[in-house]
Amino acid sequence: MTPQLPIVYVVSDSVGETAEFVVRAAASQFHGGRVEIRRIAYVDDFEPIREVVQAAKESNALIGFTLVLPEMREALLREADHHGVIAVDILGPMIQAFSKINNQSPKNLPGLVHQLDDEYFRRVEAIEFAVKYDDGKDPRGLLRADVVLIGVSRTSKTPLSMFLAHKRFKAANVPLVPEVAPPEELFEVNPRKVIGLTISPDELNLIRTERLKALGLRSQANYAAHERILLELEYAEKIMKRIGCPVINVSNKAVEETASIIMDIIKRGGRG
Known part of the structure; x- marks a missing residue:
């Protein structure tokens, strides 16, 4: 009992x-x-x-x-x-x-x-927003976001969205995958509100390899292969150039450091 x-x-x-x-x-x-x-x-x-x-x-x-x-x-x-x-x-x-x-x-x-404490309510609203519009789950939120983060898998999009939410920014994020076209809403967002996240191929390989190990999968999987990573990064770069958004290289950067750069860009009106 x-x-x-x-x-x-x-x-x-x-x-x-x-x-x-x-x-x-x-x-x-x-x-x-x-x-x-x-x-x-x-x-x-x-x-x-x-x-x-x-x-x-x-x-x-x-x-x-x-x-x-x-x-x-x-x-x-x-x-x-x-x-x-x-x-x-x-x-x-x-x-x-x-x-x-x-x-x-x-x-x-x-x-x-x-x-x-109006800031308290804005923070709660921003956190709920980040959860709802994480990982491109609902592209309708992109046009309501204060900032939209885009990048390949494992470039800290979700942790950054949550960090920014605690700073009262409504953040949405969209993963860029060669086989999946980005939602049309992404190209309707003001480019100054979009932030591209990129990373060095070697660091991304290391991060993805550790991720696979944590999941109990083979580290040689295509997800962590150098050829696949280069393909994804090249595709993401094309999308970012098409949008004309600022791009941040998150290699060897803590989430807090990247978030600080993003907030500076937002305050400057999206000029990276």
């Missing part, structure tokens, strides 16, 4: 991400590190507090909460204590500490961190 996972009710007057992150971080310190999170978000009156405490009592769960308003925090702690439920105030002690060190009263505005 599979043992039941510990249950934690996460209660918040906002999204509840902070509390859930802390709960999972704490759970990871114990064997197995697994926990069932039941998130109760946007709590703005006392009735949900009574309901969640009762539910926690019935399921032998504990409560982790981030409630900014003092009266809501106190109400939850009182209710939990009355029913013998463990409740942990995740945000309150830190707010009190800041109040003491700054000699100021807190604003006590629920959800303020996300209201103020």
Whole structure:
């Protein structure tokens, strides 16, 4: 019989991400590190507090909460204590500490961190975009992207897309394969938004050979053959010249270094 996972009710007057992150971080310190999170978000009156405490009592769960308003925090702690439920105030002690060190009263505005942090939402949107339009899965996204990365397999297109997404750029990428014509949408994108990625044949051979080994395949496969690599790189160069986009040689470059070059190009309006 599979043992039941510990249950934690996460209660918040906002999204509840902070509390859930802390709960999972704490759970990871114990064997197995697994926990069932039941998130109760946007709590703005006392009735949900009574309901969640009762539910926690019935399921032998504990409560982790981030409630900014003092009266809501106190109400939850009182209710939990009355029913013998463990409740942990995740945000309150830190707010009190800041109040003491700054000699100021807190604003006590629920959800303020996300209201103020538009960058957070842009980052989330960019990450979702990068996942959705990775590897040319849906060419319709190319015309909506801030930057489109093109290149042969193993030129770090996906890692770069995710890195750029964390910097709030909507990045799409398209693999260039001689046997598969690029989507027509690629040639409709402003060339200044397209970045070509190239690499030395020897380094690509090494990367692909290691990739094949990791997959348990023969390193002599055509994927890593020098002739195949030269064919792909020549084809990719033709496509990049046709588009007229900036080209970056990623040989011996870390993802962060290449991403920095890309962001500089974007800021200069696509002039490499």
